[in-house]
Amino acid sequence: xxxxxxxxxxxxxxxxxxEDVVAVxxxxxxxxxxxxxxxxxxxxxGKTTTLRIIAGLEFPTEGSVRIFGEEMGLRPPNKRPVxxxxxxxxxFPHMNVADNVGFGLRMKKVDDSEVRRRVGEAIDLVRLTxxxxxSPKELSGGEQQRVALARALVNQPKVLLLxxxxxxxxxxxxxxxxxxxKDIQHEVGITFVYVTHDQGEALTMSDRIGVMSEGRLAxxxxxxxxxxxxxxxxxxxxxxxxxxxxAVIVEPGTVxxxxxxxxxxxxxxxxxxxxxxxxxxxxxHIYSATSEAPPGRNALKGSxxxxxxxxxxxxxxxxxxxxxxxxxxxxxxxxxxxxxVGDQVIIDFHxxxxxxxxx
Amino acid sequence: MTLLDEKEQVVEEAVxxxxxxxxxxxxxxxxxxxxxxAYVYLILFFxxxxxxxxxxxxxxxxxxxxxxxxxxxFDSWGRLVDPLVRxxxxxxxxMALLNTAVCLMIAYPFAYWIATRAKQRTRTLLxxxxxxPFWSNFLVRTYAWRxxxxxxxxxxxxxxxxxxxxxxxxxxxxxxxxxLYGYLPFMVLPLYAALERxxxxxxxxxxxxxxSGSKAFRKITLPLSKPGIIAGSIxxxxxxxxxxxxxxxxxxxxxxxxxxxLVTQFQAARNWPFGSALSGxxxxxxxxxxxxxxxxxxxxx
Amino acid sequence: MTRLHHGAAARPGVDRSLAIFGSLVFAFLYLPILxxxxxxxxxxxxxxxxxxxxxxxxEQMLKNEQLLNALENSVVVALVSTVVATVLGTAAALSLDRxxxxxxxxxxxxxxxxxxxxxxxTMAVMLLLWFTSxxxxxxxxxxxxxxxxxxxxxxxxxxxxxxxxxxxxxxxxAAADLYANRWQAFRRVTLPLIMPGVxxxxxxxxxxxxxxxxxxxxxxxxxxxxxxxxxxxxxRRTVTPVINAVSTLMIAVSMVLVLASLTLxxxxxxxTESKGDRPMKRKPLIEKAESRENQQ
Numbered sequence: 022x023x024x025x026x027x028x029x030x031x032x033x034x035x036x037x038x039x040e041d042v043v044a045v046x047x048x049x050x051x052x053x054x055x056x057x058x059x060x061x062x063x064x065x066x067g068k069t070t071t072l073r074i075i076a077g078l079e080f081p082t083e084g085s086v087r088i089f090g091e092e093m094g095l096r097p098p099n100k101r102p103v104x105x106x107x108x109x110x111x112x113f114p115h116m117n118v119a120d121n122v123g124f125g126l127r128m129k130k131v132d133d134s135e136v137r138r139r140v141g142e143a144i145d146l147v148r149l150t151x152x153x154x155x156s157p158k159e160l161s162g163g164e165q166q167r168v169a170l171a172r173a174l175v176n177q178p179k180v181l182l183l184x185x186x187x188x189x190x191x192x193x194x195x196x197x198x199x200x201x202x203k204d205i206q207h208e209v210g211i212t213f214v215y216v217t218h219d220q221g222e223a224l225t226m227s228d229r230i231g232v233m234s235e236g237r238l239a240x241x242x243x244x245x246x247x248x249x250x251x252x253x254x255x256x257x258x259x260x261x262x263x264x265x266x267x268a269v270i271v272e273p274g275t276v277x278x279x280x281x282x283x284x285x286x287x288x289x290x291x292x293x294x295x296x297x298x299x300x301x302x303x304x305x306h307i308y309s310a311t312s313e314a315p316p317g318r319n320a321l322k323g324s325x326x327x328x329x330x331x332x333x334x335x336x337x338x339x340x341x342x343x344x345x346x347x348x349x350x351x352x353x354x355x356x357x358x359x360x361x362v363g364d365q366v367i368i369d370f371h372x373x374x375x376x377x378x379x380x
Numbered sequence: 381m382t383l384l385d386e387k388e389q390v391v392e393e394a395v396x397x398x399x400x401x402x403x404x405x406x407x408x409x410x411x412x413x414x415x416x417x418a419y420v421y422l423i424l425f426f427x428x429x430x431x432x433x434x435x436x437x438x439x440x441x442x443x444x445x446x447x448x449x450x451x452x453x454f455d456s457w458g459r460l461v462d463p464l465v466r467x468x469x470x471x472x473x474x475m476a477l478l479n480t481a482v483c484l485m486i487a488y489p490f491a492y493w494i495a496t497r498a499k500q501r502t503r504t505l506l507x508x509x510x511x512x513p514f515w516s517n518f519l520v521r522t523y524a525w526r527x528x529x530x531x532x533x534x535x536x537x538x539x540x541x542x543x544x545x546x547x548x549x550x551x552x553x554x555x556x557x558x559x560l561y562g563y564l565p566f567m568v569l570p571l572y573a574a575l576e577r578x579x580x581x582x583x584x585x586x587x588x589x590x591x592s593g594s595k596a597f598r599k600i601t602l603p604l605s606k607p608g609i610i611a612g613s614i615x616x617x618x619x620x621x622x623x624x625x626x627x628x629x630x631x632x633x634x635x636x637x638x639x640x641x642l643v644t645q646f647q648a649a650r651n652w653p654f655g656s657a658l659s660g661x662x663x664x665x666x667x668x669x670x671x672x673x674x675x676x677x678x679x680x681x
Numbered sequence: 682m683t684r685l686h687h688g689a690a691a692r693p694g695v696d697r698s699l700a701i702f703g704s705l706v707f708a709f710l711y712l713p714i715l716x717x718x719x720x721x722x723x724x725x726x727x728x729x730x731x732x733x734x735x736x737x738x739x740e741q742m743l744k745n746e747q748l749l750n751a752l753e754n755s756v757v758v759a760l761v762s763t764v765v766a767t768v769l770g771t772a773a774a775l776s777l778d779r780x781x782x783x784x785x786x787x788x789x790x791x792x793x794x795x796x797x798x799x800x801x802x803t804m805a806v807m808l809l810l811w812f813t814s815x816x817x818x819x820x821x822x823x824x825x826x827x828x829x830x831x832x833x834x835x836x837x838x839x840x841x842x843x844x845x846x847x848x849x850x851x852x853x854x855a856a857a858d859l860y861a862n863r864w865q866a867f868r869r870v871t872l873p874l875i876m877p878g879v880x881x882x883x884x885x886x887x888x889x890x891x892x893x894x895x896x897x898x899x900x901x902x903x904x905x906x907x908x909x910x911x912x913x914x915x916x917r918r919t920v921t922p923v924i925n926a927v928s929t930l931m932i933a934v935s936m937v938l939v940l941a942s943l944t945l946x947x948x949x950x951x952x953t954e955s956k957g958d959r960p961m962k963r964k965p966l967i968e969k970a971e972s973r974e975n976q977q
Contacts, residue, residue, distance in 0.1 A: 032394070076854075076858060077857075078854050078857065078858065080395060080400055080403055081395050081400065082395070082397055082400050083395060083396055083397055083400070084394060084395060085394030085395070086394075086395075091392075092392040092393065092394060093392065094392030094393055094394065094395055094399070095392070095395060095399060095400070095403045096392060097857065097862075098854070098857040098858050099857050099858070099859075099860045099861055099862055100860075103858075104858055104859065105854075105855070105858045107851045107854065107855055108851075109849055109851050111849060111851035111852050111854065111855035112855075113852065113855070113856075113870055113874075114874070115873045115874060124856075124859050124861075124869075125859035125860050128859055128860040128861045128865060129860050172859070173858075173859075176859070176860070404782075407780065408780060408782050408783040408784070409783065410780060410783075411776045411779070411780020411781075411782070411783035411786070412776070412780075412783040412784060412785070412786075413776075414772045414773070414775050414776035414779075414780065415772065415773050415776035415777070415783070415785075415786075415789055417768075417769050417772060417773075418769040418770065418772060418773035418793075418834050418838065419773070419785070419789055419792075421769060421830065421831070421834060422792055422793070422796070422831065422834065425808070425811070425827055425828070425830070425831040426792070426795065426796055426831050427792070428811060429807035429808050429810065429811035430807050432807060432810050432811050432814060433803075433806065433807045433810060436810055436814075449814075486706060489699055489702055489703075490702065490703055490706045492699065493699040493700065493702065493703040494703070496696075496699075506703075508939075508940075508943055509707060509710075510710070511939055511943070512935075512936055512939055513710045513711065513714060514939075515888055515935045515936075515938065515939040516714060516931075516932050516935045516936070517891070517892050517909065517928070517931045517932065517935060518892055518894070519892070519894050519909050519912060519913055519916075520714070520717065520912075520928040520931050520932060521713065521714065523717065523912075523916050523924060523928060524713035524714055524716060524717045524928075525713055526916065526920070527713075527716060527717065527720070527920075527925075528713055528716060530920065532727060532730065534716065561709070561710075561713065564706075564709075564710070565710075593695070614798070618798055618799075618800055619800055619801070621800065622800025622801065622802045622803060623800075624801075624802050624895055625894055625895060625913070628917065629913075629916055629917070639800070639802045642802050642806065643802065643895075646806065646809065646899070652810070655806060656806065656810065659802070659803045659806045659807065662800060662802070662803055663799070663803050666798065666799060666800060666803070670798055
């Protein structure tokens with residue numbers, strides 16, 4: 022076989038709890054070696070269950086889980102070449118930091134001097150040097166998070182699984198830790214599978230993202246793919262902000278909105294198909310109704326009905342037809358022209374920015 | 381290579397529902413095996429003995445009082461409605477109910493007082509102060525009242541000096557005091573547990589809403605502490621109904637309760653079948669009381 | 682945790698009456714015990730009149746062969762029944778808390794509560810009938826121990842189960858994830874974390890075993906009388922100040938046990954409050970599914 026072996030490969034994995042609850046529904050997924058892969062989705066979408074299935078903490082009802090080509094079947098977690106950073110960290114409260122970090126190595130019967138050396142290195146890697154003898158409860162949330170990370174990494178797993186590891190931290194710390202995690206991944210060079218419900222986190226950190234909804238993978242792709250070309254309404258709505266407008270395809274590359282306006286957009290469905298036109302609020306521009314729209318772009322007439330101030334940006338809600346409004350995000354820069362409610366405007370955007378999604 | 385190693389070499393296959401069911405079954409067997417020693421033990425030394433009570437209650441006895449598992453009859457159950465037995469049963473039931481009610485009346489304000497201390501440390505210390513007599517030997521605690529209520533006991537001396545009461549030992553009031561003293565902590569602890577976890581912000585809101593403190597208490601505090609009241613009542617009622625040591629030490633021959641009647645059947649009277657029927661009856665009353673408790677949603681003991 | 686209890690604080694009058702009432706209840710709880718303790722040091726024959734400080738009743742107690750024999754029986758029975766009940770009860774608690782589905786789990790869950798709520802006369806009667814009718818185990822220390830284990834298993838199981846319920850299940854997941862097999866995970870992680878509960882349950886079992894009168898008096902044999910049963914016999918027959926001395930000894934033992942147990946629970950509480958092992962809410966859908974499964 023010439024095909025490169027995936028770090029993690031799930032084939033038709035399904036997990037049912039009881040008769041009627043399907044937590045994971047027939048998932049196929051290949052995660053490449055060295056990749057930072059995120060499973061993104063709202064709570065209850067099955068992302069944590071998927072991660073636990075890879076870890077062996079949960080067995081699938083059906084399907085195949087391979088790690089570097091090796092079938093895991095019903096192999097218990099202690100015999101899998103993966104380690105996990107738990108959401109609650111799950112640090113052992115009766116052991117100090119060094120003993121927590123060394124736990125896995127001691128279970129693997131690595132000899133004492135080797136354990137000490139590797140524990141030291143791992144603690145250095147997460148920059149906790151000097152805190153070896155502390156008890157986990159004497160550490161801050163961020164420090165506990167690093168101990169959990171060191172405790173997993175010290176075992177040199179082939180794949181590191183992270184279950185919402187930053188969920189319990191405050192915003193500032195979360196942002197620093199995001200960068201640090203990414204750095205650490207570069208340094209150790211192993212595959213990270215990262216579960217999060219925070220789309221911003223997934224977009225900044227991941228090489229690829231798998232968006233999950235109701236136990237299924239709604240879309241798998243790079244951060245840019247998922248953001249710029251959502252394949253369905255769920256992804257369009259869940260990842261980032263999105264304006265949604267009902268429309269009908271009139272010919273390839275052209276749709277007609279409810280209000281009758283015909284504009285150009287990316288389409289793939291046959292003529293006459295009802296679609297939802299999606300466009301990101303930051304890709305829209307507002308001009309005064311009296312000015313001339315630039316050629317080659319879509320233009321919609323409307324009036325401002327609401328404005329919201331966000332600090333770094335402003336969002337205007339514009340009524341473009343009796344039933345439809347559209348949100349426009351404008352960067353808050355000194356040269357910007359401010360609009361007020363009632364102003365007649367033209368909204369314009371590049372045809373590439375609008376995408377018709379069939380549902 | 382050992383057999384075990386060879387097994388490890390077997391290439392694992394993808395999971396299918398059959399395999400997963402097998403794994404789940406294995407896991408549930410593991411749970412069963414953890415419980416098995418205690419399970420088997422309780423069946424051997426609790427469930428079977430419990431059932432044997434009913435077997436003996438239908439048996440008969442020889443002239444010398446030896447229990448015989450032959451000539452099966454309902455006589456022992458029939459004797460439960462004897463006037464003598466009925467008198468004792470009604471007295472026991474009355475004592476148990478009265479004790480439960482009085483324990484509740486004393487324990488509620490007491491537990492409320494402890495639970496509303498602002499400092500965690502004060503609450504803990506007061507609770508420890510309740511726990512110490514609770515853990516002290518029941519027999520010793522009953523014996524203390526025999527001293528106090530006897531001819532030259534302090535309570536008797538006090539009563540004689542004031543002319544309010546005489547010697548109470550071996551009377552019904554003495555048994556009642558003993559039961560109250562013995563089981564009061566059983567009422568305090570669940571009530572404290574219920575009151576302690578209450579959301580006091582709610583009471584404050586209630587105070588705003590109802591204006592009067594007593595109304596806020598009736599509408600909010602009381603309903604919220606209901607699980608504690610039920611648990612405490614069960615914990616006091618059942619042992620009071622089956623009390624033996626207290627009436628024996630403090631009640632003498634005159635104030636028999638069901639517990640004494642029962643024990644007598646296995647000692648002086650040598651009537652095991654009747655004793656068994658009596659235990660069976662107490663057991664049924666207890667199970668009904670407990671079922672009511674679980675039906676009303678309490679779980680904490 | 683600091684918290685203002687407005688409920689009582691808002692009304693000083695009510696609070697003062699409650700405080701007076703509370704003190705009276707404490708007096709009611711402690712004075713009788715205190716009288717027993719004080720009079721154990723009285724030189725007088727009378728149990729109600731002070732006769733000067735004396736240790737003669739303690740001397741008499743130590744000379745009483747029967748009493749010492751009963752004490753020995755009590756200690757042996759209490760220790761053996763505590764050890765066995767602690768092992769069986771802990772395993773039972775694990776099976777109920779960690780394994781959600783197994784044959785007969787529901788029945789076992791209910792059965793475990795029964796020995797706690799059943800009146801002791803009933804339990805005494807049924808065990809006597811069982812031991813005499815089966816005839817396999819003669820009445821004596823052995824039958825007493827077996828009877829004590831029967832009620833102690835339940836108490837240990839309930840205490841340990843409460844401790845297990847406070848433990849983050851992710852702890853065991855983490856141990857398994859870090860290459861510990863089931864035994865290692867139990868030995869290195871679960872057991873140390875539930876240890877305060879296990880010891881607390883064991884202390885409770887020890888106390889209950891040392892306290893029992895009714896059940897023991899039914900299933901004892903010749904020469905196997907325990908201390909409380911012996912004292913019970915004494916109380917029924919006579920009133921002698923020796924009983925005060927023995928009672929004081931028993932109260933002292935109870936106090937040591939209760940303080941030991943509270944120290945353990947206190948440590949338990951502090952540990953539970955630490956940030957690291959607080960269980961977190963997550964995957965509500967799956968939890969709901971699992972609990973639905975368990976109800977079936």
